Amino acid sequence: MSKIELNKRQERILEIVKDSGPITGEQIADKLSLTRATLRPDLAILTMAGFLDARPRVGYFYTGKSGTQLLTDSLKKIHVREYQSIPVVISENVSVYDAIVTMFLEDVGTLFVSDHDGLLAGVLSRKDLLRASIGKQELTAVPVNIIMTRMPNITVCKKDDLLIEAAKKLIEKQIDALPIVKESDLGLEIVGRLTKTNITKAFVALAQED
Amino acid sequence: MSKIELNKRQERILEIVKDSGPITGEQIADKLSLTRATLRPDLAILTMAGFLDARPRVGYFYTGKSGTQLLTDSLKKIHVREYQSIPVVISENVSVYDAIVTMFLEDVGTLFVSDHDGLLAGVLSRKDLLRASIGKQELTAVPVNIIMTRMPNITVCKKDDLLIEAAKKLIEKQIDALPIVKESDLGLEIVGRLTKTNITKAFVALAQED
Numbered sequence: 001m002s003k004i005e006l007n008k009r010q011e012r013i014l015e016i017v018k019d020s021g022p023i024t025g026e027q028i029a030d031k032l033s034l035t036r037a038t039l040r041p042d043l044a045i046l047t048m049a050g051f052l053d054a055r056p057r058v059g060y061f062y063t064g065k066s067g068t069q070l071l072t073d074s075l076k077k078i079h080v081r082e083y084q085s086i087p088v089v090i091s092e093n094v095s096v097y098d099a100i101v102t103m104f105l106e107d108v109g110t111l112f113v114s115d116h117d118g119l120l121a122g123v124l125s126r127k128d129l130l131r132a133s134i135g136k137q138e139l140t141a142v143p144v145n146i147i148m149t150r151m152p153n154i155t156v157c158k159k160d161d162l163l164i165e166a167a168k169k170l171i172e173k174q175i176d177a178l179p180i181v182k183e184s185d186l187g188l189e190i191v192g193r194l195t196k197t198n199i200t201k202a203f204v205a206l207a208q209e210d
Numbered sequence: 211m212s213k214i215e216l217n218k219r220q221e222r223i224l225e226i227v228k229d230s231g232p233i234t235g236e237q238i239a240d241k242l243s244l245t246r247a248t249l250r251p252d253l254a255i256l257t258m259a260g261f262l263d264a265r266p267r268v269g270y271f272y273t274g275k276s277g278t279q280l281l282t283d284s285l286k287k288i289h290v291r292e293y294q295s296i297p298v299v300i301s302e303n304v305s306v307y308d309a310i311v312t313m314f315l316e317d318v319g320t321l322f323v324s325d326h327d328g329l330l331a332g333v334l335s336r337k338d339l340l341r342a343s344i345g346k347q348e349l350t351a352v353p354v355n356i357i358m359t360r361m362p363n364i365t366v367c368k369k370d371d372l373l374i375e376a377a378k379k380l381i382e383k384q385i386d387a388l389p390i391v392k393e394s395d396l397g398l399e400i401v402g403r404l405t406k407t408n409i410t411k412a413f414v415a416l417a418q419e420d
Binding site: 045075076101103104109126133134168170176196197199201202203204 | 255285314344416
């Protein structure tokens with residue numbers, strides 16, 4: 001009545017499929033000098049438990065799936081749109097001072113900058129604004145387009161991207177946020193914001209799902 | 211040869227265990243007017259696949275575990291110490307200007323402030339420094355202990371805490387980083403730094419494990 005472990009025969013089947021898969025049930029039976037009928041419960045157990053998978057006209061193959069792999073599979077079902085935030089967008093002729101004020105009013109860590117067509121022109125991080133604020137310039141006189149990161153140096157994502165891919169971009173590029181964009185004939189429309197806070201929320205949610 | 215689905219009898223067993231578990235194999239057999247031997251392969255399959263669990267002298271019970279639950283289980287094995295960063299600590303009489311310079315040199319988003327005993331006295335975020343930088347004060351003349359967040363308003367964590375618990379604190383308190391501390395007789399020693407970047411890295415790593 002204790003938790004069932006793989007028996008010797010199941011272990012041997014697993015070895016055979018690892019070595020020779022994809023392989024049919026008949027071929028496995030041959031190798032073990034047993035009938036297909038005898039093996040049926042073992043193959044059922046190994047398949048149900050996720051060790052093996054089977055495809056019609058192909059045969060059994062080894063999935064190598066562990067609990068961790070199942071985890072990976074379910075991570076690959078989460079998309080950017082499920083965790084995105086609303087973007088805070090300012091115009092490129094706004095002053096650095098006003099940008100800082102907007103950042104505090106909206107309580108965000110990253111602002112996006114749009115051009116006169118309303119398309120993505122730049123990104124402003126707290127770090128960019130902090131750097132400017134200890135410079136010698138008058139903050140009310142400098143427009144944000146002087147200090148912002150601009151194309152082609154902006155890393156973007158789309159609503160339908162996998163959240164895990166967006167998270168990788170944040171890490172690889174060492175940035176705090178990605179603009180979520182929609183391509184149009186003229187350029188990139190800003191439709192959302194994805195931050196490390198969103199990823200952290202997704203991480204917390206993973207552990208709270210039922 | 212296609213992926214095996216639960217058959218009717220297995221579905222009924224699952225219903226019985228959901229309703230009446232924990233329940234022994236004999237009792238399930240009684241309810242279905244079948245022998246224990248007939249049920250054995252079905253119970254084996256349901257147990258191996260993780261739908262049911264069984265304990266000696268207790269019986270079968272419904273685990274309700276899905277792929278998501280397995281994911282939750284594995285998240286609960288990750289601790290803060292596996293993803294922590296090195297803390298950047300400044301003394302409380304350092305000027306706000308020097309703190310900003312340190313933040314850039316060390317390329318971190320949060321500084322920790324220590325008292326004369328080297329114990330945790332405060333936390334400085336980019337937001338705190340940005341707020342100060344647009345104020346009227348001379349940044350080289352103001353010490354960080356004027357603007358820092360101080361105890362008891364600092365949220366901390368420990369190396370052995372679950373990463374998921376630390377992530378929850380970051381979200382609930384709306385902060386970017388937690389000092390990782392060790393309690394001593396005098397107060398809290400700063401032994402590490404945990405940020406949303408660390409959580410994002412953990413999230414990415416989840417999907418890359420084998």
